[in-house]
Amino acid sequence: MSSAFVDSREERILDLYWREIRDNRPLTRQEEHELFTRLREGDESALQPLVEANLRFVLRVANEYVHAEGPSILELVAEGNMGLMKAVENFDQNKGFKFITYAVWWIRQSIHRCLAQDRRMIRTPTNRLEDFRALEKGVDQLSQKAGRSVSFDEAAERAGMGSARSRGALSAAHRDLSLDAPLSPDGGTLLDTLITDPPDEQPESGFDEMQRDDAIYRSLEKLDRRESMILRSYYGLNAEEPKTLEEIGHEMGVTRERIRQLRNRALSRLQRDHGKSLLEWSAN
Structure with missing residues (x-):
């Protein structure tokens, strides 16, 4: 797994890291529940399999944000892994939804903060x-x-x-962080961290079933079908793992760049038409 903006030394390290984690398989929901139950009961040996099962996903997400003038892929992976650890710390296995759907919020938030700090956007x-x-x-x-x-x-x-x-x-x-100010090389915005369901209550049972997310639900319904589907897939709101821009593009038969443009257009529409309700929701 490599990027156009990875130097030879980083690429060697990244290749070694990929070899270590490439065979890690995702856990079933039952396996997750059992491991989290053991962890909450004080069994620290349950931590390693929980983390290792999700390292490939962190690497995949981090790779979306690599840019020539930004943090290295290794730095982004490290930040994403910190977000993953934070998610493990806060996840409640009894809420009935899959861990990765919860963890993606923490992973992306951690990476976004790294990018924001790197660009000295926060003063x-x-x-x-x-x-x-x-x-x-x-x-x-x-x-x-x-x-x-x-x-x-x-x-x-x-x-x-x-x-x-x-x-x-x-x-x-x-x-210093407007809703439509880019926080990532591919156009991710602060709204990325607002539109995703706050991690305390992010069920996998489906976006339209989350009563407390009425504000965002109504907003998404006013987008066209394609834009709504892109945001739901990107943020994992369809009872699935969140997908990358490239994966969504492959499914829809268009390029990654086109999906990025459509995603950003949808975010801009949400910010323009429903920004107030989204901001109010994000603080509740």
Whole structure:
């Protein structure tokens, strides 16, 4: 597995890495459930097979974001693997959906943050950035405890953070990252991390069955059939593993570049027509 922007040394390392992971097979849902149950009960030996079964997927996703002037494929894989570990840490095997459908949000988010930092796109005052991180952590913890999606306002109230302060943190954190600003070489945007179902409750049972995602559901329904199908496939919203641009293009009989253009056009339409509802949803 290689990329046009990988130098000879990196390619050798990447080839060695690929040889190590290429025979790793995906786990069945039952195998995942058993391993996560063991892990949650303190059996650390269950961690390795859970991670190894998904390393090929991380590599495939990371390869989408390789660019001559950006982080190397090895850096992106490392970031993606960190996202994978975060997903393992937070996943609830009793929610009834497959792990990879949950994990893709963490993997892409971790890679997007790496790209954003590399391009110096985020210029947030330190105190506000710390507040924002505290809010993110609070949302994760409260959502897990409550078994539902928790808003930033709820997390701020629990942390004793006033409304003005919490809104300042949210505003500062997103100030330099507009919804349609590219975060990746192939046009991925900040909306990539907003449109995907927040990881606390991402069921594999089908996008149209997720009641709490009504805002995004209504938005996708207003796209044309092809655009909607591309976004659903790309973000894994059809009870399947998320697919790469190349895979979607192969299925639809068009080039990867054409799928990228259609995906970005669909994201732009969502941002233009439904940006407010998407942003409100992403904070809840």
